[in-house]
Structures are given as structure tokens and as C-alpha cells.
Amino acid sequence: IKGLYRGVAPNVWGSGSAWGFYFLFYNSIKNWIQQGDSQYPLGPYLHMLAAAEAGILTLxxxxxxxVVKTRLCLQYGNEDAYLSKGGQFYNGMSDALVKIYRTEGVRGLYRGFVPGMFGVTHGALQFMTYEEMKAFYNQYRKLPHDSKLTTGEYLGFAAISKLIAAAATYPYQVLRARLQDQHHNYEGTWDCIKKTWKYERMRGFYKGLAPYLLHVTPNICLVMLIYEKFTNNR
Incomplete structure (x- = not known):
């Protein structure tokens, strides 16, 4: 059972803080662009820009x-086996943070940052698609672009936008995880791309897509629903 929940602590901290920071930055940037006028429609370009900037700051x-979550999830075997090979064994989240910083410095804590930057396009595409679908739907109903929708409509638009963004940007998740995994030695992002293509072709860039979608789609639907219920007062 313990193995099934390996890495759950950093995942909870990471997901919770990431969404909190993301919405804080996203709403602040949107409000700045709109100059406090929520009736001002942003359009696809500005929605994507606001989401991308929020994603970079959150990352x-x-x-x-x-990094800690990935290391803990991919840690298998006992401590002696790791130490005999010159590796590191982590006894939890705080221990991993300290050991990674001591042995690899700040650079170690920011492994996978470059493909993570590419991943910002995922959030930008998702939020742009979500916001534009809502605006188009309200336009179709001849209502203001920020009019409140039903729970089912929010859930539907959130799921569709997530599927579109995942299909377009999932390969960066694979690259990021492989760069953060201490069992693989890559010289950088480009080296990881070349080796993945050489040995696994396109299929390698989409490994784990199905369980990923099963995990994140209900999650994003719930997150977006809560976000809308707390921020939309119309």
C-alpha cells in the first residue's frame, strides 16, 4: 500500500500551491489588462498571454x-542499494529537498525547468480554449461574455479544454519526468528528445497519456468549477 502512495505529500503540496499561485497570478494579470473593467473582453491572444505569464511565475x-515528487515516485529498492551505487535515498519530502540542494545545488531543484517552460503552453492553451468557449457560448445565447453558466456547462467546457491541451502538449510531461528521474542520465532537454525518439519513436512521447487523462480530467473539472463558483458573482 505504501508504494501506491509514494510521493503523495509533495503532490498535495505541489498541486495545492500551484493552483493557488496560478489563479492569483492569472486573475491579477487579467485585472491589470482589463484595467479593473471585468466587462472588457480579452480575446484569444490576451487570454493566452495572461495564462502563459501566470504559468511561468507559478513554475x-x-x-x-x-522534482521531489518525481524522485520519490521513482524511488524503488532499499537504501543500501542506492548508497552502494553512489545515489541518494530520500526519506520523505523535506529530506529530499535538503539532500538535492546539498548534492546538486539550486540547479538540481530546477531540473526539468526548460521542458516545464514548454509546459506553460499547456495551461495557456487550456485556459484560452476554456475562456473562449465560454465567451462564444454566451455570445450564442446573446448574453454578456462573463455571464454565469450552469454546473454542467462549466464541467463540460473544462473537460474539453483539458483534452485539447493535453493532446497538444503532453510530450513535455514525459521529457520533464525523465529529466528529473535520477535513474536516467541525459545531457539536457535536446539529448532527452533525441534518445526518446531513437528508441521509442513518437509512442515514447505519449507514454502514460491514458492514466494521465483519467487522473487530471476530473481534477481540472472540479478545480474550475470551484474557481467559477467563488469568482463569478453574476
Whole structure:
């Protein structure tokens, strides 16, 4: 049972803090662009820009937590086996943060940051699609672009936007996880791309997509529903 919940602590901290920071930055940037006028429609370009900027700022804050999560999830075997090979064995989240910093420095805590930057396009595409679908739907109903929707409509738009973004940007998740895994030695992002393509072709870039979608789609639907219920007062 313990193995099934390996890495759950950093995942909870990472997901919770990431969404909190993301919505804080996203709403602040949107409000700045709109100059306080919520009736001002942003359009696809500005929605994507606001989401991308929020994603970059969030990644700067949370990347160390995702490194720890990946290391803990991919840690198998006992401590002696790791130490005999010159590796590190982590006894939890705080222990991993300290050991990674001591042995690899700040650079170790920001492994996978470059493909993570590419991943910002995932959130930007998802939020742009979500916001534009809502606006188009309200336009179709001849209502203001920020009019409140039903729970089912929020859930439907959230799921569709997530599926579109995942299909377009999932390969970066694979690259990021492999770069953060201490069992693989890559010289950098480009080296990881070349080796993945050489040995696994396109299929390698989409490994784990099905369980990923099963995990994140209900999650994003719930997150977006809560976000809308707390921020939309119309």
C-alpha cells in the first residue's frame, strides 16, 4: 500500500500551491489588462498571454516540489542499494529537498525547468480554449461574455479544454519526468528528445497519456468549477 502512495505529500503540496499561485497570478494579470473593467473582453491572444505569464511565475515557485515528487515516485529498492551505487535515498519530502540542494545545488531543484517552460503552453492553451468557449457560448445565447453558466456547462467546457491541451502538449510531461528521474542520465532537454525518439519513436512521447487523462480530467473539472463558483458573482 505504501508504494501506491509514494510521493503523495509533495503532490498535495505541489498541486495545492500551484493552483493557488496560478489563479492569483492569472486573475491579477487579467485585472491589470482589463484595467479593473471585468466587462472588457480579452480575446484569444490576451487570454493566452495572461495564462502563459501566470504559468511561468507559478513554475518558478513550484518546480522544486515537482522534482521531489518525481524522485520519490521513482524511488524503488532499499537504501543500501542506492548508497552502494553512489545515489541518494530520500526519506520523505523535506529530506529530499535538503539532500538535492546539498548534492546538486539550486540547479538540481530546477531540473526539468526548460521542458516545464514548454509546459506553460499547456495551461495557456487550456485556459484560452476554456475562456473562449465560454465567451462564444454566451455570445450564442446573446448574453454578456462573463455571464454565469450552469454546473454542467462549466464541467463540460473544462473537460474539453483539458483534452485539447493535453493532446497538444503532453510530450513535455514525459521529457520533464525523465529529466528529473535520477535513474536516467541525459545531457539536457535536446539529448532527452533525441534518445526518446531513437528508441521509442513518437509512442515514447505519449507514454502514460491514458492514466494521465483519467487522473487530471476530473481534477481540472472540479478545480474550475470551484474557481467559477467563488469568482463569478453574476
Amino acid at each position: 518558478l515557485v513550484t518546480n522544486p516540489i515537482w
